[in-house]
Amino acid sequence: MLVIENLSVSYRTKKGRVPVIDGLSLQMEQGEVLAVLGPSGCGKSTLINVLAGMLPIDSGSADFVTENGRQPLNPKTHKIGVIPQNCGLLPWKTVRDNCLLPLKLRREPITEEREREISDIYEALDVSQLLQRYPAQLSGGQVQRAALARAFVFHPDLLLMDEPFSALDAITRQDARELFLRIWNRNRPTTVLVTHSIEEALYLGNTVVVMGTSHGEIQYRMKNPYFGNSNPESVDYLAAKRTLHEKLKPDDERRGWIEQTAE
Numbered sequence: 001m002l003v004i005e006n007l008s009v010s011y012r013t014k015k016g017r018v019p020v021i022d023g024l025s026l027q028m029e030q031g032e033v034l035a036v037l038g039p040s041g042c043g044k045s046t047l048i049n050v051l052a053g054m055l056p057i058d059s060g061s062a063d064f065v066t067e068n069g070r071q072p073l074n075p076k077t078h079k080i081g082v083i084p085q086n087c088g089l090l091p092w093k094t095v096r097d098n099c100l101l102p103l104k105l106r107r108e109p110i111t112e113e114r115e116r117e118i119s120d121i122y123e124a125l126d127v128s129q130l131l132q133r134y135p136a137q138l139s140g141g142q143v144q145r146a147a148l149a150r151a152f153v154f155h156p157d158l159l160l161m162d163e164p165f166s167a168l169d170a171i172t173r174q175d176a177r178e179l180f181l182r183i184w185n186r187n188r189p190t191t192v193l194v195t196h197s198i199e200e201a202l203y204l205g206n207t208v209v210v211m212g213t214s215h216g217e218i219q220y221r222m223k224n225p226y227f228g229n230s231n232p233e234s235v236d237y238l239a240a241k242r243t244l245h246e247k248l249k250p251d252d253e254r255r256g257w258i259e260q261t262a263e
């Protein structure tokens, strides 16, 4: 379980410290996929970067709670898989070396059983034929699949994905989302998925939250009954989409809309 309490994060700029997240509290159950929506600039990537250990926390905490107790989230003690917006594959390493790098950095032994499982992941994500290639020799969809392979080969306790499918065309994006779900279902790592797409949030998140414009507050949270449903068109689904759309409108626009509908 991931427990975030009163988390505050700021950036140091020439004009001083600029708060971006201020007092965010959030809990995630083991195996939850939290889809995070929010207006541009509200702090979604900042949240990912903090959880990945790439940005320091000003105050508050982000802890991982397991049967072994409660510990501050830390990439040295926890296995945190990250798929950043550009997928983050190292251009000078082959797909195979990229996929195995996180294991090597942690000096994890690759047993025969693990090797079989890794081949299985390559197979499931259709990257087996691409292992000798460098990232520049891949299409956008192939880069995406390689990044998913790298994340799942690692067996992360926490998987962080920052708009992972946004650069893909519509068909490849849908394929990549389906592949993600299929591979995620094997071990069900706790996952934070940042996305701009309401459809994607409702397809891939078993919980959906909307961040507000001011300092990373969570202004809306829903348990999502449409998780994994690739064809959910129903009146209730459309209503859920509409609600999320409304929550994402800037405050001024939302206020205007509420006033109009109240008339």
Ligand SMILES: Nc1ncnc2c1ncn2[C@@H]1O[C@H](COP(=O)(O)OP(=O)(O)OP(=O)(O)O)[C@@H](O)[C@H]1O
Pocket: 011, 012, 013, 018, 020, 038, 039, 040, 041, 042, 043, 044, 045, 046, 047
């Ligand atoms: N390195 C930085 N230094 C100063 N301010 C930053 C830095 N990185 C981000 N910010 C600011 O912090 C705020 C949150 O940025 P962040 O990238 O987390 O937003 P976001 O919700 O992911 O946006 P988007 O949806 O556009 O990707 C923005 O106002 C941004 O300008």
